[in-house]
Amino acid sequence: MSLGIAVTLHGDLGTTPISTTPAALAAWQLTVGQWTVIFNALLVVFQIILLRRRFPLLGYLQFLVAFVFGTMCDVWLGVTDFLAPEAYWQKWVLIIVGNVLISFGVFVEVLPGILYVPGEGAVAAIVRATDWNFGTVKQCFDWSLVGLAVVLSLILNGEVVGAREGTVFAAFTVGLMVRGFQRLDAERLRKKHFGY
Secondary structure (H helix, E strand, C coil): CHHHHHHHHHHCCCCCHHHHHHHHHCCCCCCHHHHHHHHHHHHHHHHHHHHHHHCCHHHHHHHHHHHHHHHHHHHHHHHCCCCCCCCHHHHHHHHHHHHHHHHHHHHHHHCCCCCCCHHHHHHHHHHHHHCCCHHHHHHHHHHHHHHHHHHHHHHHHCCCCCCCHHHHHHHHHHHHHHHHHHHHHHHHHHHHHHCC
């Protein structure tokens, strides 16, 4: 997922909703990865406050996940620093490739259903506290993060940073691609166990 985020950031057409806020803040003091660690840690704190005694003990591992995830964002941004597209279509290639990588990362993350990155953990906590539909909460949560990123960008940078047409693309396609990976996996398992 962090590699995909790095690739989308190099595309310079906006990144995924969960990364828009760290991208907006990155122009101010810290790196994208460092802001990702801080932002994701705050999402874990939000879950703890929301769920209180119902917050699972395993959920505290999300602090470690936040640290690794944010650190890897910076590592991959450095490794992929050679990606500097100039043409608009080249930027879109990076957006598409980055979103495929993110989608595959989400697919791998949710496959065992054990531990999530804090963004998904926050959505799951809201659903648990309210009994609202997961898909609806996820959409509202993502668009709220984009709105927050736009406001912070305008205040801190005087322009919108991190949220553009690539963000809209990610908001609508990552979930579809994850479902596509899930279907492919189900088909692979069916062929392996049943031979058709």
